[in-house]
Amino acid sequence: MTAPNELKTQTLAFVALVLHDSSLEAIEKILIAKTNEYKSYFYNSPLIINIADVDNIPDIKDIEALTKKYNFVLVGFSGVTRNDIKGRIFNAGYTVFNAAAAKDLAVNQQPAPAPAQETVKTVTVVKEVEVPAAPAQENTMYCATSLHSGESKYAKGQSLLIIGDVPRGSEVKADYNIQIEGKLYGRACSGLAGLAEGKAIESHITCTDFDPELVSVSGVYKYGDSFPEEYYHQAVHVRCENDQMKYEILNSKKN
């Protein structure tokens, strides 16, 4: 029997954009800088805008358009003191996060668009995190079995980890990275996020036995029979650097 839905308290960490200059130009500038610096890390990342340090904010629809343009998902605002701004935020369909009164707010206000799911999860503490020095791992789809010929596995919005083999005639695809703890004898395509919009992200593929039909990393592909001979049946790491496919043997089974 399915367990009943629950209303629970959860502690989540969000990326927060702390405004010191509320002009749209200044907001866009920081979004451009950060998305260029950490391309895949922020893709579809939930975002809270902290406005404690500014007097007023531009039209919320304009802010929303900007965050969408750079592939953030705006979920709400924090540091809001003025009631008129609070009203504008609620009218635009967003929520206001306040560390002290977050519990009440989260239960009383409309839930934010992004986390709204079957189970309503309330946000009680908003922790503003520093952007990490290196991009962290995205969510990962985990597959504990080998694929069969004709099978296709796509980790949409995620990286893919396969503990098993990818045989001839099968394919694995991921918006981010692919790690295969087994044979790669089929096709592997990583870094599909943003490809359709011409915004390739950095990605890589690793496997422990390399003999693919085709490898595509961030839109750059190579035929399975065009790698140097010494790479076959080795543990190999393939990545894309300046639109060039780079590959290296992780350890040599032959030695």
Add this chain to the structure above:
Amino acid sequence: MSRVIVVTSGKGGVGKTTTSAAISTGLALAGKKTVVIDFDVGLRNLDLIMGCEKRVVFDFINVIQGEAKLSQALIPDKHVSNGKLAILAASQTKDKDALTKEGVGKVIDELKEMGYEYIICDSPAGIEQGALMALYYADEAIIVTNPEVSSIRDSDRILGILQSKSRRAENGEEPIKQHLLITRYDPTRVASQQMLSTDDVLEILKINLIGVIPESQDIIMASNAGAPVILTEKSNAAAAYQDTVERILNPNQDIPFRFTVEEKKKGFLSKLFRKK
């Protein structure tokens, strides 16, 4: 003038893909601009037999669905050095219903415009969508049959479908030319009446015989090596496929059928006193 030839059988495992690979390679070696198309969506094997499985980027379905241009999906064959042979692989991961009459027709028309003289359609087994699409636009059909009753019955069923469900049949045009290719023929077993003879098969199917391919270990070896068997030197199967290609190229020429009669086993004395 392009000739669209479907290689079909009804029954699986009789040698359709081996035949498609061998015949298309033979035609290209004879200087004819040839393309071989795999219609077996979801169970593709032609790429393996042709040894190009690691060079498939786009496939037939990608072209039909407008995701790639035909020129991007055509894989140049590496065995035929004159550049006359291309392979259009099937998709392994998509559904066979992705093959549409309009889509297939468009691809075949485009191949004709590109100057392909022979368009070989490798049909999947069965009488489902893939097989029907492979034969729909055909001008000629090579029915691959093993000399055994179930294969013959399935071939007979396919002959009926060719006469009723092809474009030529629907439009009331001249019917598809039907040719019989008998594969896995073992004259020794025929002589000992364990296998049906070519005459037995022809008596049931009543169509023009275009080739008899003897049972041969070379075929499995060639398939595993990813090279069409017609390229195997000193192979009876290769020679028989070569004769078949000659018959396709010169339909009015009388080319005798080889390897249909049991080779006389040498006696003990003749083995002992054979000439050096």
